[in-house]
Amino acid sequence: MNSVHRSRIFLGFLLLLTLAWTVPAHSADALPSWNEGATKQSIVSFVERVTTQGGKDYVAPSERIAVFDNDGTLWSEQPLYFQLFFTFERIRALAPQHPEWQEKPAVKALLAGDMKTVMTSSERDLFELVVIAHAGNTTEEFNKIVSDWVASSRHPKSKRPFTEMVFQPMLELLSFLRANGFKIYICSGGDLDFMRAFAERVYGVPPEQVIGSTFKYSLGSATDPLAIVIQPKLDVINDNDMKVVSIHRVIGRRPIFTFGNSDGDHAMLRWTAAGSGARFMGLVHHTDGEREVAYDRESKIGKLDKALDEAIAKGWTVADMKRDWRDVFPPEKK
Amino acid sequence: MNSVHRSRIFLGFLLLLTLAWTVPAHSADALPSWNEGATKQSIVSFVERVTTQGGKDYVAPSERIAVFDNDGTLWSEQPLYFQLFFTFERIRALAPQHPEWQEKPAVKALLAGDMKTVMTSSERDLFELVVIAHAGNTTEEFNKIVSDWVASSRHPKSKRPFTEMVFQPMLELLSFLRANGFKIYICSGGDLDFMRAFAERVYGVPPEQVIGSTFKYSLGSATDPLAIVIQPKLDVINDNDMKVVSIHRVIGRRPIFTFGNSDGDHAMLRWTAAGSGARFMGLVHHTDGEREVAYDRESKIGKLDKALDEAIAKGWTVADMKRDWRDVFPPEKK
Incomplete structure (x- = not known):
């Protein structure tokens, strides 16, 4: 092979690479666990619109902020929020x-x-359990405690690790958005340090893109003056x-894409909807009593009532688990 | 020109591009406003060490977190914190x-x-001035108020816009770090919404990388149920x-590079120093009464005493303004 020939092969290779880069990532095949239909189409077409250079709905990558609730949106939340299993x-x-x-009656x-x-205890007593399970540790200790729990504990019904009780279609959606230049945040009622212990490994969401409930912190433990103590x-x-x-506090920008599953997400969905330009508001609707759990307006956990009414009235995307998801959970790891 | 010739030219062009990408960005010329010497060398060699693949101090890009104080570190803070000029x-x-x-005596x-x-008022009275100037606005209104102030106001001594009272060597340092894969955060006592109104334009630091003091927020103004009100x-x-x-709350990672200028930055400098692997701790020492202001241990604003002692004892980098900076401020815009 002479050097011109080699050069041309190399050039061909580089061109191929260039082509690979420019093929739009928003191909429908990026969401194989979503059944074909209006729901999947609403996601794909939104992403196409905001990423099409020169299109009227184009959004610069820095403003492609997508926010996801966690409990009931990215992973299951039944029969109890998983953080309560950790707590117990x-x-x-x-x-x-x-x-x-x-x-303490609830502990007893x-x-x-x-x-x-336990479950009919007063909110105050239940909250005391959560405090006992979380506070008093340094953030580094707590991260290890949660990591160990994630590795050793199992969901009571499925017997799978809790971090495998995540929704496969939502994992695909996170990847699809990332491939299209979105920055993905989790914004959940779950504890910040609890979620950070697995969010990067499970969802690919790094610690600086996790927003959660927080305890007060102080600086300095008995053995380390620079440890952060919960x-x-x-x-x-x-x-x-x-x-x-x-x-607002963490990101300082209004998301253009927000996905939740309960009335606790209603405010951030409405806030997202009220911004200018193209907007995506999505809800996971738990309709599949066979593969997961069917619940909405009457549920104590993950109650979905007013947000569902508004989603229907305004044409937000409602992912009906039974209808729209080919698979619910990822395949079991061998 | 035949097609093989054109291909080779194109190939040459691509190779040139590739070369341009792989030339280390940590060239000393990236910091032209820093005089040659130990201070500049400590910055350049740290960046070289943590970015050298396979080196013992190599740090993955996701962990290249650099944190800068703002007042007195990125811009001047004399004769008063600039946010007080805004307040007045x-x-x-x-x-x-x-x-x-x-x-109100202080207002009067x-x-x-x-x-x-005004300046000898009680802390409580002074703080009330700050509250009056900030609270009651929506975050969007406040952003515009600060942007207008930035555009119209002038520093009392230099008569330059406050956003030109930034330190040219520090602007170069921000660019140098960014070119080497660092993610730059501001972590300052200044108000979050105040700083966000200019941080991206002046420092290239986007809103999600600004950490500051905050007022409580609520949702809903008289005219907009989804406005965020200070x-x-x-x-x-x-x-x-x-x-x-x-x-910890915003980033969830310990920075490897922290730059401050006062005892208010001491804790984050010590925390940075206490992490494992290569670490950079830096202080701006205001030693130049001619080009800026000379102050340290006795100053009411930006007091630098204990942190300076530790910096000297531990060999942290001290940027002596008079000795280390060829230029202090950027050239005036015509």
């Missing part, structure tokens, strides 16, 4: 060192396996209106 | 509509031009230990 397991593990907890019921009493006092409950405020 | 000007502009302010003194009384109540005073906490 953590308290059971720590209880032998804390005989004084026997005086939990340790006795009386979940009915205090037993809530700072932000990242739900409803507070999701909008948190997005 | 805003109150003067609004006062005619607020005769009731005449009952300000309107009478009695700056000595409340007359401080939420976070982003100074000292709180800078570390805020970095």
